[in-house]
Amino acid sequence: MTEAGLYCPAGGFHIDPVRPVERALITHGHADHARAGHGAVMASGETLKIMAARYGEDFAGSSEKATMGESLRMGDVEVSFHPAGHVLGSCQIRLDFSGFRIVVSGDYKRQADPTCAAFELLPCDIFITEATFGLPVFRHPKAEDEIAKLLKSLRLFPDKTHLVGAYALGKAQRVIALLRQAGYDKPIYLHGALETLCRLYEEEGVELGPLEPVGKRGKELAGEIVIAPPGQLADRWARRFGDPATALASGWMRVRARARQRGAELPLIISDHADWDDLCATVLETGAEEIWVTHGAEEALVHWCKTAGLKARPLNMIGYEDSGETAESSGA
Amino acid sequence: MRDFARLLDRLSFEPRRNAKLALLTDYFASTPDPERGLALAALTNELDFRHAKPAMLRALIGKRADPVLFALSYDFVGDLSETIALMWPKREGVNAAPPRLSEVVETLAKAGKTEVPGFVSGWLDTLDETGRWALLKLVTGGMRIGVSARLAKTAVAGLGVLSPDDVEQVWHGLKPPYEGLFAWAEGRAQKPETDDPAPFRPPMLAHPIEEADFERLDPAHFAAEWKWDGIRVQASAGRERNGALKRRLFSRSGDDISAAFPDLVDELDFDAAIDGELLVMVDGRVQSFNALQQRLNRKTVTKALMKSAPVGIRAYDLLSLDGEDLRERPFEERRDRLEGFLDRLAHPALHASPMVGFSSWEELADAREDPAQFEAGEDAAAIEGVMLKRRDAPYVPGRPKGLWFKWKRDPFLVDAVLMYAQRGHGKRSSYYSDYTFGVWREGELVPVGKAYFGFTDEELLEIDRFVRNNTLNRFGPVREVVHTKENGLVLEVAFEGIARSKRHKSGLAMRFPRVARLRWDKPPAEADRIDLLEALVNEDEKA
Numbered sequence: 001m002t003e004a005g006l007y008c009p010a011g012g013f014h015i016d017p018v019r020p021v022e023r024a025l026i027t028h029g030h031a032d033h034a035r036a037g038h039g040a041v042m043a044s045g046e047t048l049k050i051m052a053a054r055y056g057e058d059f060a061g062s063s064e065k066a067t068m069g070e071s072l073r074m075g076d077v078e079v080s081f082h083p084a085g086h087v088l089g090s091c092q093i094r095l096d097f098s099g100f101r102i103v104v105s106g107d108y109k110r111q112a113d114p115t116c117a118a119f120e121l122l123p124c125d126i127f128i129t130e131a132t133f134g135l136p137v138f139r140h141p142k143a144e145d146e147i148a149k150l151l152k153s154l155r156l157f158p159d160k161t162h163l164v165g166a167y168a169l170g171k172a173q174r175v176i177a178l179l180r181q182a183g184y185d186k187p188i189y190l191h192g193a194l195e196t197l198c199r200l201y202e203e204e205g206v207e208l209g210p211l212e213p214v215g216k217r218g219k220e221l222a223g224e225i226v227i228a229p230p231g232q233l234a235d236r237w238a239r240r241f242g243d244p245a246t247a248l249a250s251g252w253m254r255v256r257a258r259a260r261q262r263g264a265e266l267p268l269i270i271s272d273h274a275d276w277d278d279l280c281a282t283v284l285e286t287g288a289e290e291i292w293v294t295h296g297a298e299e300a301l302v303h304w305c306k307t308a309g310l311k312a313r314p315l316n317m318i319g320y321e322d323s324g325e326t327a328e329s330s331g332a
Numbered sequence: 333m334r335d336f337a338r339l340l341d342r343l344s345f346e347p348r349r350n351a352k353l354a355l356l357t358d359y360f361a362s363t364p365d366p367e368r369g370l371a372l373a374a375l376t377n378e379l380d381f382r383h384a385k386p387a388m389l390r391a392l393i394g395k396r397a398d399p400v401l402f403a404l405s406y407d408f409v410g411d412l413s414e415t416i417a418l419m420w421p422k423r424e425g426v427n428a429a430p431p432r433l434s435e436v437v438e439t440l441a442k443a444g445k446t447e448v449p450g451f452v453s454g455w456l457d458t459l460d461e462t463g464r465w466a467l468l469k470l471v472t473g474g475m476r477i478g479v480s481a482r483l484a485k486t487a488v489a490g491l492g493v494l495s496p497d498d499v500e501q502v503w504h505g506l507k508p509p510y511e512g513l514f515a516w517a518e519g520r521a522q523k524p525e526t527d528d529p530a531p532f533r534p535p536m537l538a539h540p541i542e543e544a545d546f547e548r549l550d551p552a553h554f555a556a557e558w559k560w561d562g563i564r565v566q567a568s569a570g571r572e573r574n575g576a577l578k579r580r581l582f583s584r585s586g587d588d589i590s591a592a593f594p595d596l597v598d599e600l601d602f603d604a605a606i607d608g609e610l611l612v613m614v615d616g617r618v619q620s621f622n623a624l625q626q627r628l629n630r631k632t633v634t635k636a637l638m639k640s641a642p643v644g645i646r647a648y649d650l651l652s653l654d655g656e657d658l659r660e661r662p663f664e665e666r667r668d669r670l671e672g673f674l675d676r677l678a679h680p681a682l683h684a685s686p687m688v689g690f691s692s693w694e695e696l697a698d699a700r701e702d703p704a705q706f707e708a709g710e711d712a713a714a715i716e717g718v719m720l721k722r723r724d725a726p727y728v729p730g731r732p733k734g735l736w737f738k739w740k741r742d743p744f745l746v747d748a749v750l751m752y753a754q755r756g757h758g759k760r761s762s763y764y765s766d767y768t769f770g771v772w773r774e775g776e777l778v779p780v781g782k783a784y785f786g787f788t789d790e791e792l793l794e795i796d797r798f799v800r801n802n803t804l805n806r807f808g809p810v811r812e813v814v815h816t817k818e819n820g821l822v823l824e825v826a827f828e829g830i831a832r833s834k835r836h837k838s839g840l841a842m843r844f845p846r847v848a849r850l851r852w853d854k855p856p857a858e859a860d861r862i863d864l865l866e867a868l869v870n871e872d873e874k875a
Contacts, residue, residue, distance in 0.1 A: 136397065137405045137418035139461075254418065255409050256344060256465075258762065261789070265345050300404045307398065 001315060006104065006128070006294070010097055011077035013042075015104050025066075025079070027106025028090035029054070029169055042066050044081055046089025046204055050169065053196050066091070068117075084108040085119030086272050087170030088201055094122055102126040103286065109271065110278040111143060114177040115170070115206045119282075127288035128315070131296035132273040133251050140251060140275040146268040147178045153245055153266055154225070161221045161241040165230035165248040165264070168194050170272050172227050173201045175249050176208045178270075179225065187212045189221055191228035191237070218242070234263050251275070280304060333459070335363060336371050336433045337466035344477040352479060356487030360514070369509025370437050372488065374470050376481040377587075378508055381440045383448040384471035386412055392453050396421050407809055410757040413468035417456075420464055426457045433470075434509075440471065481585060491517040497729045500534040500586065502526050529570030530578040532586045533605055533651050533659070534729035538719060538736035545737065546693045554720045555663065556688040556696055558708060559738055560646050561621045561716040561828070561843075562611035563628065565589070567645060567682075569600040570655075577601065581610075592630045595638045596645070599681060603654050604673065607727075608647035608685065611714060616680070618646070618711040621843055622831040644681035647674060648719075651727060659727035666727065688718055696720075700739060716828060717741045743826040744868060745848060749777055749856045750821040753799040754810045756784060763792055764799040764811065767847070769823050773862040777815055780838045780865060783825055786846030794850065795821070817857035824849040830868050840865055 001007065004017035013023040016033040026034045026043035029050030034043070036055040041048070045065045052059060066072075066081040068091075073079075078096035086107040095102045103124040110119050133140075154162050166172040172194050179188065187210040190198060195213060202208055214226055218240030232238060233246055248264035251271025259267035274282060279301060283291055291305045291312040298314035305312035339359045346352050356375075360368050373379050393402055393416045402419065409415040431439075439451055452471060456464050469475050485503065486496040488510075494517050505526025506513055512524035564584040572578050579600040581590045590597045593610070612623040619641075627633065627641050650670035651659055658666050671684050688706060690696040696718060698705075704712035717740035725735040748769035756765035766784040770777035787795065798813070798821050805812040814820050826848040833841035 135405045135408055135419075136401050137409055137415060139418070255762070256414060257410055259345060261763070263347075265347070267345065297404065297408070300401055303400050303404075304398070 006315070008077060008095060011074040011079065011095065013074060015093055016106065024060075025093055026051070027084065027093060027104065028086055030087070030107070033106065036060070040064065044068065044089040044091050047091070049200060049204075050089060050197070053200055071096070082120045082122055083117035085110065085113060085116060088116045088173070088204060088206065090116060092120070092122060094124070100125055102128065103288075104128045105130060105282075107132065107273055108282075109274050110282065111140065111271075113174055113272070114181060115173045115201060121282070121285055123287045125288055126290045126292060127283060127286045128292040128294060129279065129283060129301070130273065131279060131293045131298050131301040133271065133275050134279055134293070134297035134301040136276045136300070138251060138254055138271075138275045139277055140254070140271050141269055143174070143178055143270045144182065146249070146270050147175070147182050150225075150247055150266065150268060151179075151182060151184065153247075154223070157245055158223045160223070161219075161244040162225050162266075163233060163238060163241060163244040163246050164225060164227045164268070165233045165246070165250075165262075166227050167250075168197050168229050171249055171270070173198060173206060173208060174272065175227060175268075175270065176211070177206065180207070180209045184225070185209060186224070189214045189217070189224055189226040191226070191232055193229050193232075194227060230262065280308075283310070284308070333430050333433050333436065333455075333463060333467065335359070336367070336374075336470075337459070337463045339371070340466045340469065340475065340477055341462045343479055347478075349483070352483060353487050353490060356479070356484060357490040360488060360491055365511050365514060366509035367433050369511060369514065370433050372484055372510055373437075373508035374433075375475065375479055375484040377473065377475075379437065379470075380473065381448075381471045383443065383445045384440065384452065386472060388449055388452070389413070389416055389468060389472065392416070392449055392456075393419070396453075407755065408762055410755065410762060413472060414465055417461055417464035417468055420456050423457045428454075428458045430458045430463055431455050436467065436470065437508075488513065488517050492519045497534050500729070501531065503586065504528055504532050504580075504588070527573065528578075529572050529603075530568040530580045530605075532566060532568065532580075532582045532588075534586070535564065535566065535584055535607060536649075536727050536729060536736060537731040538738040539731060539733065541720065541737040541739045549720075551691065551693055551696070553722055553724070555667070555723050556690055556699075556718050556720050557648065557685050558646075558688060558703065558711075558715045559717040559719045559740065560609040560611055560618065560685065561714050562609040562618075562624055562646075564607075565610040565645065566605060566607055566651070567596075567600050568605040570603045592627065592633050593643055594633065596643050596681060599679060602673075602677065605651040606645065606647045606670075606682070607649035607651055608645040610643055610645055612641045613644040613681065614642065618714040620713050620829060620831055622829075622833070622841060642681070644683070646683055646685035648685050649727060662724045662726065663721050664723045696739075700741060713829070715741075741828075743828055743848075744830070746771065746780075746825050746827070746864060747822050747851060747854065747859045748780065748825050749815050749859045750795070750798075750813055750823055751777060751779055751815050752810050752812050753795070763796045765792055765796070767795070767823065769825060770815070771860050771862050771865065777856075778838050778862060780836075780840055780862070781825065781827070781842040781845045783823070783845045783847050786826065786848055787850070791847070791850055815856060818855060820856040822851035822854040822856055822859050823847050824851055830865055832869060838862070840869065 004014055004019040004021050006015045013025050014021045015025045016027055017024050020037035022039040024038040024041050026041055026047055029047045034051050036059045039061040041060040041063045048063050048065055068081055071078045071080045076097055080094045081091040084090040084092045084106050086109055092106055093104045101124040103122045107130050108119050166175045176188055189212050198211055219242050230248055245266055246264055247266035247268050248262050249268040249270040251273055252258045253267030253269045291310055293301050293314045302312040302314050342355055343352055397419055405419055406415045455467055485499040489496045489499050502524055505528035515521035516523055566582040569579040579597050580588055581593050581597050583589050612619040623641055650666050674682055674684050688699050700718045703715045708715055720737040722735045748771050750767055751770045752768040753764040754766040756763055768779050768782050770779045799811055802814040803811045825845050827842040827845040829843040831841055
C-alpha cells in the first residue's frame with residue numbers, strides 16, 4: 001500500500017490509484033477507480049474508451065489495451081485481465097509471481113447483467129475483494145423483479161413521469177437493458193449527462209433500443225420513463241416534470257432510511273456490486289487462504305472470513321467512496 | 333399480513349399526506365373485517381403485545397446470527413426491527429403460509445411470555461423482507477412510518493361522508509376491530525353506541541401569528557393569556573350509568589395518559605371537560621418544563637415522584653359542564669363559566685390560566701417580552717409566549733383559520749462549537765446527525781448540549797462531510813471532530829430555556845436545542861463563552 005493505493009513492487013505498477021502515478025492498471029471506469037493524469041495506463045479497451053469519453057483523449061501519458069484473459073509480463077510478474085461483471089469493460093486483475101497468485105477483484109457482481117461480460121471465477125492464493133455491501137443486511141433481490149415494480153407503478157400511475165435515478169456509467173444502461181428484456185419498447189428519455197455513455201455502450205454492441213434526450217421537454221413526458229443521474233432527482237431540473245414518481249436504482253435502497261434520505265418513493269434495489277451472500281460465496285470459491293478487503297464494510301467481511309477459518313485483513317483504502325454519499329457510489 | 337405489510341411499506345416511502353390518505357382509504361375499502369380493524373388498531377397504537385419487546389427480538393436474532401455481524405449491521409441500518417428483518421437467515425424447507433394479521437394478533441394476545449419468541453420466529457421464517465419488517469414493527473409497537481392516529485382515523489372517515497372529528501368523538505368508546513365504526517363510515521349502520529361519560533374531544537389548535545396579522549387584526553376582538561411550557565391536556569370526567577365517576581386525562585392527540593398521573597386524575601371530581609396545560613406545581617408555583625419532563629412518557633409513576641414533582645392544570649377552556657356541551661358558545665362565555673366552575677371547585681391543583689390585559693399590540697408585545705413584569709411574577713420561567721383568542725369564537729376542533737394565534741417568545745441563541753458527532757437513527761441513520769456542542773470556559777471547550785435537528789437536508793450532508801473529513805478519534809459510534817481555536821465548525825444553536833442539571837457534565841440542560849445555522853464563517857475562537865449561559869440560568873432562577 002502507498003498513499004496512492006494498492007502497489008505491486010515486483011511489477012512496478014499501481015492498481016486503481018487515487019493519485020497520479022507513473023504506471024497504473026485500471027479495473028474499471030468509475031471515477032474513484034479510474035482517475036486522470038497517470039503516466040501510463042493499462043486497462044480493457046472499453047475502460048480506456050470510457051476514460052477518454054470522461055476525461056478527454058489525453059487522460060494519461062500513454063495507454064495500452066489489455067486483451068481479456070491474455071498474460072503479459074511486467075517486471076517479475078505475469079499480469080492478466082478477466083471480466084468482473086461490474087460494468088462494461090470491468091476487470092479483475094490477476095498477478096502471478098513464481099507460482100503464487102493474487103487476484104484483485106476491483107468491483108464485481110455475480111448477478112446476470114445484459115450489459116457486460118459475466119464475472120469469471122479465478123482460483124488464487126490471495127483474493128483482494130471489495131466489500132461495498134459487506135453486511136448481511138444486503139441481499140439483493142432479482143433485478144428483474146425490481147424492474148417489474150417500476151413497470152407496475154407505470155401502469156398504476158399512467159399520468160406520472162417515472163423519473164429513475166441511475167448512475168451514468170453502468171447502472172443507467174443496465175436499467176435500460178432490463179426494461180427492454182421485460183418487453184418495454186417505447187422510447188426511454190435521457191438526462192443529458194447520460195447520453196455520451198449510452199452511445200458508447202451501443203458502439204460496443206450493447207443494444208439499448210430507442211433513446212431520446214429529454215431536451216426541453218417536461219410535462220409532456222407524463223407516463224414516460226426518464227433516466228437521470230441520482231443527484232438530479234432533487235434538483236431544479238426535475239421540477240419540469242410536475243409531480244413525477246421518483247425511483248432510484250441502487251443497492252443502498254435496501255435500507256429504508258437511505259431510500260427516504262434520497263427522496264425515493266419507489267426504491268429499486270438494483271446493484272452492480274456483489275451482495276453479502278455473493279461476497280462470502282466468492283471468497284470461498286476462489287480457494288484463497290488469505291483475503292484482503294479494500295473498501296466498503298471491511299470490518300464485517302474480515303470478521304466473517306475469520307469465522308470461516310481464513311486469514312483476512314482490511315486495507316483501509318482512502319479515496320474510494322465508503323458509504324454512498326457522493327454521486328459516484330450512490331449509484332452502487 | 334402480506335397486504336398489511338405492503339401498505340406499511342408504501343406508506344413509509346410516501347411523503348405526501350394526501351397520497352398516504354388515499355393508500356389508507358383504499359386499504360380499508362378493500363380489506364375485510366376484522367383484518368382492516370386490526371390494521372387500524374395497529375396504526376393508532378391501540379394494540380399492545382406485552383411480551384414482544386426489543387430485548388426479545390435481540391435474543392431471537394442472537395440465536396440465528398453472529399453477534400458481531402448483527403452489531404455492525406444495526407449500527408449501519410439504525411433500526412432494530414429493520415436490521416433483523418433484513419438479516420434474518422432463510423431456513424431451508426419452510427413452506428408454511430405467512431400468517432394473517434388477525435392470526436398474529438389473536439395468537440399473541442393469548443400467548444404466554446415463554447411462547448411468544450417461538451411464534452414470532454416461526455412467522456419470520458415464512459415471510460419475506462417486507463413482511464418480516466412489518467411483523468416486527470407491529471409486535472413491538474411504534475410503527476414510525478409517518479402516519480398519525482389522526483390520519484388513520486381521517487382515512488376511515490374518508491370511506492363515506494363522516495368527518496375525522498365524527499370518528500374522534502366516538503373513538504374512545506370503541507374497541508378493535510371496530511366493525512361498528514366501519515359499518516357507520518360506510519353508511520351501512522347507525523352511529524355506534526358509546527356511552528362513554530368521559531370522552532376525548534378533539535382540541536382546537538392555534539396558528540403562529542405572522543407580522544402582517546397585527547395590521548389586519550383589531551386588538552379589541554381578542555383576549556390574551558399566557559402560553560405555558562408544559563403539555564396540553566384535556567381532563568374529562570362524568571358519571572357512568574351505575575353512578576360511578578369515570579375520570580380521564582388525555583394528551584392533545586387523544587392518548588389516554590391517566591395511568592401516569594393518578595395524583596391528578598383522582599382529583600377530577602366533577603362532570604366536565606377542561607382544556608388546559610399540565611404543569612409541575614410546587615407550593616402553587618409553576619415549575620419549568622425540565623421539572624415536568626421526568627413525569628412524561630411513563631406508563632406508571634412512583635409515590636416518590638408524585639411527591640417531588642406534583643402536577644396541576646392551568647385551565648384554558650371549558651368544553652362541557654354537567655352534561656351541557658359548551659363548544660358552540662363564544663370564548664368569553666366559556667371563559668366566564670370556566671372561572672365560576674373552578675372557583676366553586678376551589679381545588680389547589682386546578683386553576684384558570686390568568687388572562688393578560690392589554691389594549692394595544694405594543695402593550696402585549698411588552699408582556700410577552702417580560703412576563704414577570706406583567707403579573708406572571710414567579711411563574712414567568714414557565715411561560716413560552718402568549719395566546720390570542722377571538723372573544724366571539726366557538727371551540728372548533730382542528731386548526732381553524734383566524735380564531736386562535738400563538739405568539740411565542742423568541743428563542744435564545746448561542747454560538748457553540750461542534751465537538752462530537754454520532755450516527756443518527758431512524759430517518760437520519762448512517763449520517764452523522766447527533767451533535768454534541770460546547771462553549772468556551774477558561775480557554776477550553778466544555779460540552780453543553782446535544783442537538784439532532786434544525787438543519788436542512790443539505791446542511792446535514794455538509795456537516796456529515798465535515799465530520800468524516802475532520803475526525804480526531806472514534807469511540808464506538810461516536811466521532812470526536814477537530815475543535816481548536818482556529819479549526820472547527822461553529823453551530824448557531826437555538827433553544828427555549830436553560831436550567832441547572834445534575835445529569836449533564838456542564839451542570840446545565842438546554843430545553844429543545846436545535847441547530848439554527850451553520851457558521852462556516854466564524855472561527856471557533858469567536859464562539860460564545862459559558863458565562864452567557866450561566867447568566868441566563870441566573871436570570872431564570874431570580875425570576
